[in-house]
Amino acid sequence: MNFLKRPNDFLFRLLLVVASLSLASLCVLVVYSVVMRYVFADAPDFVEPIALLLVIAIAMFGAALKVREGGHIGLDSFVKKLPQKGQTFVAGIQHVCLIAFAVAVFVGCLEMAETTMHDRIPILGLPEGLRYCIPIVASICIAMFSTEHLLALFARKQK
Incomplete structure (x- = not known):
């Protein structure tokens, strides 16, 4: 299992940094835009x-991060009532x-x-296909x- 865990740990940290920097950049960009529009x-x-x-980067990479953490949408109230084998x-x-x-x-x-x-x-002037490269990486x-x-x-299950 370590053969996939280590690369996934690296990917997780990399996605976390990229998503965080994207969010910070978006905040700065929006503030800049508002100030330029309404003040100047x-x-x-x-x-x-x-x-x-x-x-797009924040949404797609954030979704991938939540999959790794196991925090994606689920019907926990139903699943928790199942026996252990059913939950698995x-x-x-x-x-x-x-x-x-x-x-x-x-x-x-x-x-x-x-x-x-x-x-x-x-x-x-960037290629339009760049918009679709982000979800490719996230998928x-x-x-x-x-x-x-x-x-x-x-x-x-084997144990």
């Missing part, structure tokens, strides 16, 4: 496209569904990134984190 009557054009990229079974299904979701996001975003990579984000992390949880479930 000179709204910067570049704020909105950068903010959109930062929001439901947790296994949950992680298989998360992996299926991650694969669907990966495939869909990869297709969108390929078809929009030649287009440019207005004002920034890989979600799949890896869910696989780690599944392996941990099977390891507990």
